[in-house]
Amino acid sequence: MKILVTNDDGIYSPGIAALAKIASRFGEVRVVAPDVEQSSMGHAITASRPLFYKKSPINFEGIEAYRVNGTPADCVALGSHLSPIDVVLSGINMGSNLGNSMWHSGTLAGAKQAVLLGMKGIALSTPAGKSEPDFNALEPFVEKTLALLLENPDLKLINVNFPKKPVGIRWTRQSVRQYDGKVVPGTDPLGRKHYWFTVVPLEPAEEGTDRWAVDQGYVSITPLRLDLTNEKELFQAIQKQPVA
Template sequence: MRILVTNDDGIYSPGINALASIAARFGEVVVVAPDVEQSSMGHAVTHSRPLSYKKSPIEFDEGIEAYRVNGTPADCVALGTHLRNNIQVVLSGINMGPNLGNSMWHSGTLAAAKQAVLLGKKGIALSTPVGNTEPDFDLLTPYVEETLGLLLENPEEIGLYNVNFPPQPKGMRWTRQSVRFYDGKILPGKDPMGRKHYWFTVSPLEPAEQDTDRWAVEHDFVSITPLRLDLTDEKKLEQLKGSPVESMDR
């Protein structure tokens, strides 16, 4: 199996090193990641300037080639699969912070996995919360390995998965996305020079429903959510068929 590993935290993140090491147990791994942090970049792609790549300054396990790119997570997948056109699976993460519920819309980690699917590959995004200290990747390793064993069983399948690991898992669950309203707040502040700046922050307004990704992680379960790129609201589409829009056809 030929695996490309990327992230949105950048080439220096301990999460990508941990993921690459575990992924190497399943096949041949190449790392292609942003040269700087690209968190919350979403599915941005670079088209106004050329992309370039350089060998990573960070050492990965023996046998793992690693490169840094002056672009976004989606750029890294596009360039990485171009340079290695035999890639079957893209793994993105392990992100330093959860990607649950509505955060999927702006997640650079998930965007890399989505870009893989757009290119006809399997894409898997992996994330874990961050507290006052870095995640314990040694503790998470058995769960990451079990998850990859499950999702990589058929590497030729074109599928999109979003995985979130609680700090101390006690099991695994198939879940759906938690769709709940968030309050978007702008918090003003000042830098050391006295100049105004602003932080954008959000927090959920409602508790998570059972069997959603947020609920699973809050209850110490690994959340595995199968996703799709088609955003069509099928129920609404059925309601709208036969509406005045269609009656205007000539």
């Protein structure tokens, strides 16, 4: 199995090093990641300037690794162009990608780009705090999760979130309860106004969702799809207002 590992935290992130190491137990691994952090870039692609790749400045313990002056989606497109790939692993992101945060996740975009190009895509994330996540402690659950997902040919696009201290694994659905986009004003050292954009959940997570699972200490595995069509509303519209 040929595996491409990418992320949105950048080539220097400890999360991508941990994922590449574990992924090497399942196949031949190549790392292609952004040269700088690209968090919350969503599915942006670079179309207005050329892309370049260079060998990674850090050692991935024998794994071929490159940095790209682009987004996670760019890295997947370029990495799969260089040679054939079977599956893309994106992460391990330092920061959860749960519920509606999937919409702007650069980590998930890497997995989505894989599916758009005909490959399997798996996004992996874990909460970030004042200190870096303990990737050594997460390793057994990352390996178990990859074994579960890589052996299932029916799953094409999957979003995985690890709590800080997992106690088990759960299949989940996306939490779609309303989120509040909050702008927090501040002042820089020169007295100039600046603003931080943050997202705060307005309601508690409903049981069976990704947010609920991580809150309960479970690894959340959510199968996704690229088709955003709302079949229920489409059917209702056709029934009420058929068009010629």
